[in-house]
Amino acid sequence: FDQRDGTIWFNGELIPWNDVRVHLLTHALHYGSAVFEGMRAYDGEIFKLTEHNQRLLESAKILDFEVPYSVAELDSAREVIAANHLSDAYVRPLAWRGSEQMGVSAQKTKINVAIAAWEWGAYFDPAAIEKGMKLKFAKYRRPDPATAPVHSKAAGLYMICTIEKHRAEREGFADAVMLDWRGYVAECTGANIFFVKDGVIYTPIADCFLDGITRRTVMGLAKQRGWEVVEKRISPEELAEFSECFVTGTAAEVMPVGSIGEYSFVPGEITRTLMADYAALVHPAKSIAAAG
Numbered sequence: 398f399d400q401r402d403g404t405i406w407f408n409g410e411l412i413p414w415n416d417v418r419v420h421l422l423t424h425a426l427h428y429g430s431a432v433f434e435g436m437r438a439y440d441g442e443i444f445k446l447t448e449h450n451q452r453l454l455e456s457a458k459i460l461d462f463e464v465p466y467s468v469a470e471l472d473s474a475r476e477v478i479a480a481n482h483l484s485d486a487y488v489r490p491l492a493w494r495g496s497e498q499m500g501v502s503a504q505k506t507k508i509n510v511a512i513a514a515w516e517w518g519a520y521f522d523p524a525a526i527e528k529g530m531k532l533k534f535a536k537y538r539r540p541d542p543a544t545a546p547v548h549s550k551a552a553g554l555y556m557i558c559t560i561e562k563h564r565a566e567r568e569g570f571a572d573a574v575m576l577d578w579r580g581y582v583a584e585c586t587g588a589n590i591f592f593v594k595d596g597v598i599y600t601p602i603a604d605c606f607l608d609g610i611t612r613r614t615v616m617g618l619a620k621q622r623g624w625e626v627v628e629k630r631i632s633p634e635e636l637a638e639f640s641e642c643f644v645t646g647t648a649a650e651v652m653p654v655g656s657i658g659e660y661s662f663v664p665g666e667i668t669r670t671l672m673a674d675y676a677a678l679v680h681p682a683k684s685i686a687a688a689g
């Protein structure tokens with residue numbers, strides 16, 4: 398992935414993709430002092446750019462460092478899209494402590510920021526759209542907010558996500574559903590989760606995991622349709638009561654779930670409608686073209 402054409406925005410400058418270098422003694426590599434974002438561009442426009450930029454700054458503050466660019470300055474992500482002639486793309490801003498000091502204390506390290514972008518299609522197998530994805534329960538749980546900075550999109554919090562995603566993939570599943578530290582359903586390794594019962598939408602309270610920008614967008618779309626959305630604690634045993642399940646995320650968009658371990662779901666009207674509403678919102682040109 399590190400050798401290709403293109404340019405990356407690196408501390409305020411566009412640099413050829415293959416020339417970007419960080420030192421081995423980068424603090425973030427050793428101590429996890431990094432935060433990131435994941436955004437998508439549709440038809441060359443980054444969806445919810447400001448919200449993502451704000452979250453990057455907030456994530457860094459939670460990790461006790463200040464991103465040296467404002468929300469508006471981080472709109473440079475648009476330059477990255479333009480410079481790389483991208484249309485439908487994934488955009489990855491990253492902020493991290495540099496290599497000026499080695500040790501737990503890192504007050505003197507420079508805060509670096511980079512924005513990379515690349516052409517990108519579906520996150521999950523598009524073939525799963527009909528039946529829904531096959532998920533399993535993860536072994537690791539989302540940590541207690543007293544244990545980790547759970548509301549930061551901190552690189553370090555993804556260590557257990559990668560372990561669980563790999564475990565799921567090895568066993569033939571698309572992803573893993575992580576419980577929270579109390580044992581309630583929390584989220585997937587890179588997406589939030591929703592359920593449907595009797596026409597009402599349920600989703601876990603985002604009190605110990607990322608309150609996704611897509612999660613909030615989809616909740617708004619559901620309300621526009623007149624559907625009730627209830628945020629509540631959901632125990633794994635309760636999954637037997639739900640008829641539909643879907644996940645949301647910048648990368649995942651709205652994806653139906655067919656099963657989580659022994660519990661099965663059938664993608665129905667609410668899931669299908671929200672998938673279409675989200676697609677129309679992010680990609681208006683395409684949905685108009687399809688309609689025409």
Ligand code: PMP
Pocket residue numbers: 435584585586587588589607608609610611612645646647648
């Ligand atoms: N949870 C986790 C762990 C994630 O990595 C993501 C993706 N950023 C989400 C939820 C969904 O967040 P968003 O909708 O803001 O992409």
